[in-house]
Amino acid sequence: MYGKYFVLFAILFTGWFLRKINFIDDKMNNSINKLIVYFAYPCLIVHNIGTIDMTGEVIVSFAITFVVSLVCFYIYGLVSLGYAKGRKFPKEESSTLEFAMATPNDGFMGFPVALIFFGEFGMLLMLAHNAAMNFFVFTYGIKLLRRDKEGNRKATPKRFFKATIKLLLNPNILALFIGFAISLLGGVIPEAVDEYLVYIGSISTPMAMIFIGSTLTGYKFKDIIRSRVVIEAGAVKLILLPIITTALVYLLPIDPVIKCIVVLGTCFPTAATVAMLAQQEGLDPGPASKTLFLSTVASIITVPLAINILMTIFM
Numbered sequence: 366m367y368g369k370y371f372v373l374f375a376i377l378f379t380g381w382f383l384r385k386i387n388f389i390d391d392k393m394n395n396s397i398n399k400l401i402v403y404f405a406y407p408c409l410i411v412h413n414i415g416t417i418d419m420t421g422e423v424i425v426s427f428a429i430t431f432v433v434s435l436v437c438f439y440i441y442g443l444v445s446l447g448y449a450k451g452r453k454f455p456k457e458e459s460s461t462l463e464f465a466m467a468t469p470n471d472g473f474m475g476f477p478v479a480l481i482f483f484g485e486f487g488m489l490l491m492l493a494h495n496a497a498m499n500f501f502v503f504t505y506g507i508k509l510l511r512r513d514k515e516g517n518r519k520a521t522p523k524r525f526f527k528a529t530i531k532l533l534l535n536p537n538i539l540a541l542f543i544g545f546a547i548s549l550l551g552g553v554i555p556e557a558v559d560e561y562l563v564y565i566g567s568i569s570t571p572m573a574m575i576f577i578g579s580t581l582t583g584y585k586f587k588d589i590i591r592s593r594v595v596i597e598a599g600a601v602k603l604i605l606l607p608i609i610t611t612a613l614v615y616l617l618p619i620d621p622v623i624k625c626i627v628v629l630g631t632c633f634p635t636a637a638t639v640a641m642l643a644q645q646e647g648l649d650p651g652p653a654s655k656t657l658f659l660s661t662v663a664s665i666i667t668v669p670l671a672i673n674i675l676m677t678i679f680m
Contacts, residue, residue: 380578398641407540409566414544430490434497441467458652465656466601469633473570494630510646573637580654589655599660603667621679632671634660
């Protein structure tokens with residue numbers, strides 16, 4: 366598991382170094398951003414969801430995990446909103462930090478950890494958790510980042526209809542539906558097509574971390590660890606939300622492994638997607654990048670601890 370952290374930091378440092386020597390400039394950074402969010406990541410989603418062998422038992426477990434996770438994500442959004450307001454986060458950073466608190470890196474880090482500790486069944490359930498996160502990101506998350514822009518716009522049926530169509534046409538939401546459809550139809554993706562999806566999708570994590578590393582060049586480490594809002598956002602992400610999730614699922618009459626995965630899924634540090642989407646929406650990706658960095662460092666301790674606690678409580 367710790368090897369993943371080394372790889373993560375090594376790639377992040379690569380992005381920081383390349384930006385420092387001006388190998389990466391703003392134009393390249395924007396291109397990397399769009400390539401990941403609108404092309405590579407959808408390919409990864411179609412592969413991950415589309416290749417699941419959907420037996421009856423698997424469909425039920427996957428569906429339960431997806432629904433429970435999705436409900437939890439929207440609760441995280443409300444908790445993050447309340448926390449940011451209560452602690453008076455700066456208005457220009459609040460929406461990005463709320464998004465950063467609610468959105469975990471349950472893919473690159475979550476998949477291998479779930480496989481190691483909960484086997485292939487756990488890996489499958491983490492895919493369901495990741496699918497729920499993607500739906501949350503490209504519905505609530507995008508709306509959150511646009512909150513200040515749209516705050517004074519009057520809601521009308523026409524605008525609601527346009528917003529719904531725009532959401533459904535988002536490449537990542539389309540990828541979710543396509544993946545589910547392929548999986549339910551037997552998961553038959555031609556070998557060459559699936560190989561293409563894997564090759565393109567596999568660049569998502571390394572390129573995302575290079576992007577994050579490049580955005581951190583304008584900040585000093587001491588500024589990151591001294592930022593009250595970043596420290597608090599990291600604490601909410603790694604401590605408060607996992608505790609809330611444990612309380613929410615504790616009494617649910619569902620498989621203990623599902624409970625573990627739903628809680629574990631939110632124990633990971635902030636997802637790189639947050640900073641990339643913030644930049645695309647014209648916001649400063651800095652708060653999200655700093656929260657990602659700090660929460661990733663802290664999760665070296667918190668994630669193993671969380672796994673031990675989950676095993677004790679639920680298994």
